[in-house]
Amino acid sequence: MKKVAIIGYSGKISKNLESICISLGEALADKYIVLTGGRDGVMEVVAKGVKKANGICIGILPFDEKGNPHNSLDIVTGLDFQMRSFILLKNANAVISIGGEIGTAIEILGAYAYAKPTILFKGTGGWTDKIQNVLIDGKYLDNRKIMELRFADNIEKILKLLEELI
Numbered sequence: 156m157k158k159v160a161i162i163g164y165s166g167k168i169s170k171n172l173e174s175i176c177i178s179l180g181e182a183l184a185d186k187y188i189v190l191t192g193g194r195d196g197v198m199e200v201v202a203k204g205v206k207k208a209n210g211i212c213i214g215i216l217p218f219d220e221k222g223n224p225h226n227s228l229d230i231v232t233g234l235d236f237q238m239r240s241f242i243l244l245k246n247a248n249a250v251i252s253i254g255g256e257i258g259t260a261i262e263i264l265g266a267y268a269y270a271k272p273t274i275l276f277k278g279t280g281g282w283t284d285k286i287q288n289v290l291i292d293g294k295y296l297d298n299r300k301i302m303e304l305r306f307a308d309n310i311e312k313i314l315k316l317l318e319e320l321i
Contacts, residue, residue, distance in 0.1 A: 178204060217239040
């Protein structure tokens with residue numbers, strides 16, 4: 156089974172974003188193993204949707220932290236947030252970014268450097284939307300053009316892109 160990493164906001168998220176994340180988790184659960192940073196925010200709510208649809212969600216955790224209650228499996232790395240993120244990205248076949256602060260920005264850059272197919276969920280805020288303003292030719296993070304970043308503004312488009320990319 157292919158693995159899709161979800162990156163995005165930790166902490167409290169809006170009710171609207173929560174609803175979107177639950178639906179995304181449910182939609183991914185049938186065809187993919189979902190990987191997240193295993194904690195709260197987007198990670199927890201997507202895991203909740205995956206669990207609701209009887210899928211598998213693996214949380215790749217920093218330090219010795221405990222994962223959220225919706226993870227199917229917690230992997231405690233003992234590493235800091237950034238190093239944990241690179242383990243998450245290395246194990247994914249594709250990445251979906253939802254909102255996010257600096258940790259998500261680092262993960263988007265890491266996914267690009269690893270040439271992992273990456274979908275930016277437009278309209279979710281944070282670095283997922285901000286990074287679109289600095290792209291070369293509207294799709295690359297640098298002149299090497301390692302990998303084209305893709306965009307989707309709904310779950311159906313995300314699923315279609317995943318089918319094309321992995």
